[in-house]
């Protein structure tokens with residue numbers, strides 16, 4: 001029987017500014033390794049279940065397209081937050097998925113995502129082995145949160161950290177200019193849910209030309225509002241502008257998110273994650289009343305994960321590299337694994353790819369260690385800053401058109417026909 005030679009790749013979870021570089025890495029390596037077709041799932045496994053996919057050769061036509069894709073933020077294929085049911089809960093979904101994979105003659109299924117997405121790789125590879133399917137299932141790490149286990153860091157984190165470091169400097173500079181004869185408190189809210197890696201990256205702003213933020217609060221340690229207020233009041237006695245970085249996910253000792261104290265969102269996703277927003281705005285209102293001065297909340301929100309104009313070269317290159325490594329692993333017969341990045345040295349910075357059993361990664365969270373925070377957990381240590389700094393180095397110039405970065409966007413006519421096919425099938 002002829003060897004199956006098609007690959008399907010999907011993107012899942014919160015996007016990053018380099019997730020498409022991993023897609024480019026998968027595509028380029030798959031073609032170079034002689035795979036026949038490279039399909040892309042539209043909106044991950046959720047779209048695939050509706051037979052939403054494209055042949056990527058209809059989208060990527062040249063080396064320039066590859067370069068554009070590497071510099072295009074957000075998920076080119078569309079993403080999803082979709083939790084596959086346990087196999088015993090709904091076998092039909094698995095049967096349907098494998099029917100689609102068999103129909104497309106898929107040999108390797110590659111999923112670019114974070115810990116929730118690795119749950120999908122784990123379940124599909126388990127199902128394939130038990131039921132005698134030969135497809136290989138490989139995970140490609142991705143998340144700005146940097147909370148995946150067993151990898152030194154995750155693609156997406158370095159670029160978000162670079163943007164956050166630069167934005168923190170800019171926010172500090174802006175506030176300094178406006179505090180003649182009056183005080184001002186600025187609270188910056190950074191993404192990261194339960195892991196404070198990105199919030200810690202605000203400390204990168206501390207350089208020869210900038211003092212960096214005054215206080216940094218990560219979600220790993222319970223947040224003490226009274227102690228925090230005391231610290232801010234003390235700082236205001238010494239300086240006019242106080243800049244504080246907080247994680248969106250900081251929680252009180254009783255487990256309530258700080259954002260729940262204010263006007264927050266009730267939205268919860270398929271993995272049970274509450275939408276975290278409003279921490280900075282709650283604290284800004286609270287401190288305005290407590291300290292009687294002007295306050296401002298800066299929620300970096302999606303800007304921090306989509307700022308490809310500020311992406312790190314190390315990050316874009318590593319994102320591409322892990323995509324390629326997943327194709328190689330699948331081609332060599334691995335399955336149920338995720339590619340990891342091993343740090344070989346800091347100076348000069350060097351890394352290589354490795355591979356680990358996805359069962360040891362899915363649904364796990366790697367948090368900032370307590371000893372990378374100071375005594376009262378109001379700042380990160382030099383160890384933490386030294387860990388992040390190599391990951392933000394270098395730039396990839398955006399390809400500028402009319403003064404703005406050019407992105408590679410989906411050829412909509414192909415997408416529509418895929419949608420039409422799926423709808424027609426649903427009607428039959």
Ligand code: F6P
Pocket residue numbers: 013014015114143144145191192193248275276305
């Ligand atoms: O998982 C990555 C992430 O960016 C988290 O840092 C953040 O909490 C979450 O996604 C936000 O997700 P959404 O855009 O779906 O609200």
